[in-house]
Amino acid sequence: MNSTPDLVVARGLGRRYGDFHAVRGLDLDVAAGSIVALIGPSGGGKTTTLRLLSGLEAPTDGTVRVFGRSPRNLRRRDRRRLALLAQQPALVPELTLAEQVRFAADTRGVDRAGIMPALARVGLDGHADTRLADASGGMRRRTGLAATLIAEPELVFCDEPTAGLDPVVREDVWAWFRERRARGRAMVVTTQHIDEAARCDRVIVLREGEIAVDSGPDDLLTHAGLREQVVVVVEPADVDPAFRIIARTVGATPTIDGRGITVEADHAASVAAAIAGQLADRDVQPISIDTVVPDLDSAFIRIVDDASAAAEDDS
Amino acid sequence: MGSTGAWVRVVWAVAVKELRELSRQPLLVVLVVLGPFAVLAAFGGAYRNEELALRTLFVGPHDSVLMEAIVEADDRISRYVQPVGVTTDLERGYDGLRSGTLDLVVVVPPDPLAGLERGEPTEIAVLHDSIDPIERVGIGFATAIAVRELNASVVETSLGVALTALGDLDAGLEPALPAAERLRIAVDDGDRATAVMAAEELADRLRTLSDPIDELQRFSTDPTARVDATDPADTDVGSLRDAVALLDASVERGDGPNEAEAATVSASLDAVVGTIERLGSLEPALVARPFVADVEPLVRQSVRPEYHVAPGVTALLAQHLAMSLAALSLVRDRRRGVLADLRLGPVTAADVLIGKFLALTATATATGLVLLSAEVFVLGIPQRGSWWHAAATIGVIAATAVAGGLTLAVVGRNELQVTQLVMLVLLISLFFSGFLLGADRLREPLSWLGLAVPSTPGTSMLRDIQLRGRSAGGVDMIVLGTQFVVAVASALFAGSRLWRRGGVS
Numbered sequence: 085m086n087s088t089p090d091l092v093v094a095r096g097l098g099r100r101y102g103d104f105h106a107v108r109g110l111d112l113d114v115a116a117g118s119i120v121a122l123i124g125p126s127g128g129g130k131t132t133t134l135r136l137l138s139g140l141e142a143p144t145d146g147t148v149r150v151f152g153r154s155p156r157n158l159r160r161r162d163r164r165r166l167a168l169l170a171q172q173p174a175l176v177p178e179l180t181l182a183e184q185v186r187f188a189a190d191t192r193g194v195d196r197a198g199i200m201p202a203l204a205r206v207g208l209d210g211h212a213d214t215r216l217a218d219a220s221g222g223m224r225r226r227t228g229l230a231a232t233l234i235a236e237p238e239l240v241f242c243d244e245p246t247a248g249l250d251p252v253v254r255e256d257v258w259a260w261f262r263e264r265r266a267r268g269r270a271m272v273v274t275t276q277h278i279d280e281a282a283r284c285d286r287v288i289v290l291r292e293g294e295i296a297v298d299s300g301p302d303d304l305l306t307h308a309g310l311r312e313q314v315v316v317v318v319e320p321a322d323v324d325p326a327f328r329i330i331a332r333t334v335g336a337t338p339t340i341d342g343r344g345i346t347v348e349a350d351h352a353a354s355v356a357a358a359i360a361g362q363l364a365d366r367d368v369q370p371i372s373i374d375t376v377v378p379d380l381d382s383a384f385i386r387i388v389d390d391a392s393a394a395a396e397d398d399s
Numbered sequence: 400m401g402s403t404g405a406w407v408r409v410v411w412a413v414a415v416k417e418l419r420e421l422s423r424q425p426l427l428v429v430l431v432v433l434g435p436f437a438v439l440a441a442f443g444g445a446y447r448n449e450e451l452a453l454r455t456l457f458v459g460p461h462d463s464v465l466m467e468a469i470v471e472a473d474d475r476i477s478r479y480v481q482p483v484g485v486t487t488d489l490e491r492g493y494d495g496l497r498s499g500t501l502d503l504v505v506v507v508p509p510d511p512l513a514g515l516e517r518g519e520p521t522e523i524a525v526l527h528d529s530i531d532p533i534e535r536v537g538i539g540f541a542t543a544i545a546v547r548e549l550n551a552s553v554v555e556t557s558l559g560v561a562l563t564a565l566g567d568l569d570a571g572l573e574p575a576l577p578a579a580e581r582l583r584i585a586v587d588d589g590d591r592a593t594a595v596m597a598a599e600e601l602a603d604r605l606r607t608l609s610d611p612i613d614e615l616q617r618f619s620t621d622p623t624a625r626v627d628a629t630d631p632a633d634t635d636v637g638s639l640r641d642a643v644a645l646l647d648a649s650v651e652r653g654d655g656p657n658e659a660e661a662a663t664v665s666a667s668l669d670a671v672v673g674t675i676e677r678l679g680s681l682e683p684a685l686v687a688r689p690f691v692a693d694v695e696p697l698v699r700q701s702v703r704p705e706y707h708v709a710p711g712v713t714a715l716l717a718q719h720l721a722m723s724l725a726a727l728s729l730v731r732d733r734r735r736g737v738l739a740d741l742r743l744g745p746v747t748a749a750d751v752l753i754g755k756f757l758a759l760t761a762t763a764t765a766t767g768l769v770l771l772s773a774e775v776f777v778l779g780i781p782q783r784g785s786w787w788h789a790a791a792t793i794g795v796i797a798a799t800a801v802a803g804g805l806t807l808a809v810v811g812r813n814e815l816q817v818t819q820l821v822m823l824v825l826l827i828s829l830f831f832s833g834f835l836l837g838a839d840r841l842r843e844p845l846s847w848l849g850l851a852v853p854s855t856p857g858t859s860m861l862r863d864i865q866l867r868g869r870s871a872g873g874v875d876m877i878v879l880g881t882q883f884v885v886a887v888a889s890a891l892f893a894g895s896r897l898w899r900r901g902g903v904s
Contacts, residue, residue: 140739164745174736176416178423183416190412192744193405215423235744 090115091151091239091270092137098145098293099132106132107293110146116238117268119261121281121301124290125388130274131171133290134241137272138168150239164192167237171244173228175216181227182212188231202230205260207253221248229257233264240264242273246280258283278304278380289387297387301380308383309390312352313376314359317344322368333362344372352377409746413754417728421762435716436773442705453527453541454500455480456492459507466507472552479541479548480505496528503527503538555687562683567611569675572668575604579668586661594655601664602646605639612639642667709780710861711834713771714854717793718800719825721763725804726817728755734813748898752890756801763797764790783868789861792871795879796857802886803853809893828854853882 092114099107107129114120122130135141137148139155148155151162158166175184185199203209206226216224225248232240246254258280261271265285273284281287282301289297297307305311314334318326327345330338334355338347349355352375360373421427457469466485473482480503486492495501506524513521525542529535582597584590642664649656656664732738732751741751768790774780782789804821811817829835831849841849849855856875863869 138743140743160745160747163743166743168740168743170736170739172736174740176420176735176737178420179416183419187412187416188740191409191741191746193408 089152092148092272094137094146094148096146097133097136097143097148099136099141100144105293107136107143107290108145110293110295112137112288114239114270114272116270117265118286119265119271119273119284120286120288121284122272122274122288122290123276123278123281123384124296126276127292128290129293130290131243132293134168134243134272134274138166138241140168164235165238167232167235167240169228169232169240169242169245171247173224173231175224175228175231177217178215180213180215181208181219181223181230184216184227185231185234189234192235194235198234202234203227205233205256206230207256222250222253225249226253226257233260236264236267236269238269240269240271242271244274244276246275246277254280278384282380289384291388296390304380304383304387305378308378308386310378310383310386311348311350312378313346313348314352314356315343315346315372315374315376316359316363317371317373318363318368319371322370325366326363326368326370329362329366329368330359333359406750409750410754410757413751414758417755417758418762420728421724421758435712436770436777438712440778442708452477452479452481453502453538454483455503455505456483456495456501457485457505457507458487458489458492459485460487460509461485463507463509468549468553468556469505469507472549475552476545476548479545492526496526499528502529503542551687555683558681558683558686562678562681564611565675565678568608568671569679571604571608571611572672572675575601575608576668576672578604579665582656583661583665586656586658591654594661595650595653598646598655599650602643602650605643605646608639638667639671705778706780706866707862708834709774709778710865711832711854711858713767713774713793714796714857714861715825715828715832715834716770717763717767717796718828718852718854718857719821720766721759721797721800722804722807722824723818723821724759724762725755725801726808726811726821727804727814728759729805729808730811730814730817733808742898748894749891752805752894755805756798756887756890759801759804760794760798763801764794767793767797780865782865784864785870788871789864792857792860792864792879795883796853799853799879799883799886802883802890805890806886806893809897824852828852831855833858850878850882853879853886856882 090113092112094110094112097107097110097112098105110133112120112133122133124130132141136143137150137155139150139158142156150158151165153159153162155166176187179187181203182199185202186196189196189199200209200212203212206229208223208226208230211219211223214223216227219227225245229242229245232242246257249257261273262283264271273280275281282304284301287297287299287301287304288295297304299307314330316326316330323340323345327338327340330345330347334347334349336347338345340346347355347359356373356375360370363370363373457466459466469476469482469485476482483501489504489506492501492504492506496504504526506526508521508523523546525538527535527538529538578597578601582594582601585593585597645660645664646656649660729738738751771782771789771793775782803824807820807824808817811820827848831841831846832852832855833849834854856879859875860871860879863875864871
C-alpha cells in the first residue's frame, strides 16, 4: 500500500465560461513518482485542466488540492516544489538561452551550477549564448524545459512539452522525465501523441472537458473495445465456404471488408492456426491468413468517437 | 543563503532581466535619448527670438493727421507693428489677411478729428485673421501698445510745433522789450509824445510776432494738440494780442496809453516772457512719455525660449520614458507568461515590482541625466544650480512615473490599452504641468489634474535649479514626494491584487 499522500487531489473539478464547460467533473489524484498523461483532441480541456491544477485559474466547480492546499494559496516553500511549462514557454526574447535558465535559477533560488547541465540535457549547451529571439521554435521549447526543470520541482505540469521537437530530442526528454519519476518526482503531461501517453503511469483521455477514459496505458485497448483480429484472404470462389468454416471455428460471425474475411479474437495467433487447419481439412486454400494487433492510435480514435456518440445520445 | 539573501537574489534577477531587455534594444535607447534632444535642438534653432512685430497695413486717407502720426511714429511702433504700407483700399487689406501676408490691418477713419471735436476718442479698427488664442492675446497687447505710442507721438509732434513757435516768439520779443521800457518811462514822466511813439513802435514790434502767435493759438485750439501744459501759453498769447489792440487804440487816440494801459501791456509782456522761460525748457518727448519702465528680473541672465522649455522636456522625458517602460514591461511579461511562471514559483508580487522598479528607475534617471548633460554641454542651456539636486529631482520623477506605469499596467489589459493610457498621461502633462502654459493660468479645480503627474512639480523644480540657480525644495518637493508615496503604494496594492486574483496570465 502506498502511504505517501497524493501531491494532487482533484474532485469534481470544473471550469465554466458562461454556459460553456471547459472542464467538468474531473477527479484526479497524482502520486509522487508518477507521470499522468492528459490526452484528447484539441479543445478537449487539457490546458484548462493544467491551469486549474496549477492555480493559474480558479475552478468554478469542485476542489483541487496541491500539497494539501489550494494551489492559489500555496506557501512560498510549497511553490518552490511546483512548476508549470506552458504550451508557449514563458521566455524573454532579448535574453540568451543561458540567461533565461539563469533567470529561472535565480528566481527559484537554485544553484547556478546547474545551468549548463540543464542546457546540455536538452542538447543546447552549444547554444548557451544564442539569443532567444534568434533561436528556433524547438530550441525555445527546449530552453523552456531546461528553465522549468532546473529547480527539480517535485511536481511539474507540462503542456505538450515535446510539441515541435524532433524524435531524438523527444526521446531524450522522455528519458529525463523517467529519471525524474525514478527520483520520486511527479508530472502531469498533456500530449497529442498516444505513444507518449503510453509511457506514462496513467492515461486520462479528455473529451469536451470530461474524462472519457482513465486507465493504465496497457488497458487502453480494452477500454477502447478493440481486440486482435485474424484476416483471411481467399479466392472469390472460396469466400462463402471460408466464411462458414471461420464462423464455425471461432463461434462468432466474421465480417467481410476490403482486407478480406475478418474476425476478432483474444489470442489471434492460435485462432489463426485453428482457422488454417479447418480450411485445409475442407480443401479451401487461403491466399493469406494474418493476425492484426490494433494500435494505440486506433484505440484513441475509438475512445474519442465513442465519447462523442455518447454525448450526442445524451443530448 | 538566508531569506534576505534569497529575496535580494530574486529582486536582483528581475532587475537584471529588465536591464538586459533594455540594453539589447539599441534603437530604443537611441530614440529615447537622441530623439528628444534632436527635437529640442531643432526647436532652439528654429525659434525666432525676437519681439512680436505684426506685419501691418494702414488703410485711410493719406493726408489724415493720424496717417502722418503713424509715419512719424514708425521708429517707435516698429517693435510691435511692422508697417508694410498705407492704402485707401480696404479690400487689399482683407486679401492680405486671407493670404497670410499680413497680420494686421489698421483702418483709420476718414475724419479722425471728428470724434475728438465731440470730446470722444476716435476709434481705429484693427482687423486680423488669427485663430490662435495665444496669438490673439499677443495681437491685443501689441495693438494697445502701438496705439498708445501713436497717441504719444501725436502729442510729441504737436508739442514740438508749439515750442518752436514759442521760441520764435521769444526771439521776436527781444527787440520789443526796449520799446516797452521806453513806453513805461514816458508814461511815468507824463511825456505823451514819447509815449505815443514808443507805443507805436511796440505795437509794430509785437505785430511782427503774428505768425508764432497764430501758431500758438492754433495749437491751443486744435483738439489734437490740446495738452494741459500749454494752457498758460494760450492765455498769455491771447493777452499779447489784447496788448497790441490796446496800444493801437491809444495811438489812434493820439495821447498814447495811460498808466493803467501801460501797466496792462507791461504785465502781458512779463507774463509771456515768464511763460516762454517756463515752457521753453520742456522736452516734447518727455511730456509725451513721462515714464519709462526699467524691468529688472531677479534672474539677470538671459532666458531664451529653449532655456525655458528644456527643463520641461527633461522632466517630461524622464516621466514618459519611465512610465512607458514600466507599463509595457509588466504587460509584456504578462503576455509572455513570465508573470504566470513567476507566480507559480517562490516569488511575490512585491519581488517582481521592486525588481522592475529599481531597474527602470535607474534607466529613466540615467537617460534623463544624459539628456540634461546634452542640453547643458551641447545646446548651452544653463545649469546654474546643483547637479546633485537636478539628478535627485529627475530620479524622483522617474521613480514616481515607474510606480505609476506599473499601476497603469494593471489597469490596462494589453499593450495597446497601456500605450493609450500612457499617452493620456502625457497629454495631461503637456497641458496641465506648466510645460506649455503656466500652471497658474489654469482654473481650479481642473488645474489640479496637473498634481497627478510628476512632471508638474518636476518641471518647476528643474527650472528653479537650472535657470534660477536655487535648490530644490518648497511646495514642489512636497507635491512630488506625496506623488511618489501614493504611486508606490498604488503599484504595490494593484500588483498584489493582480497576483492574488491570478490575473497574471
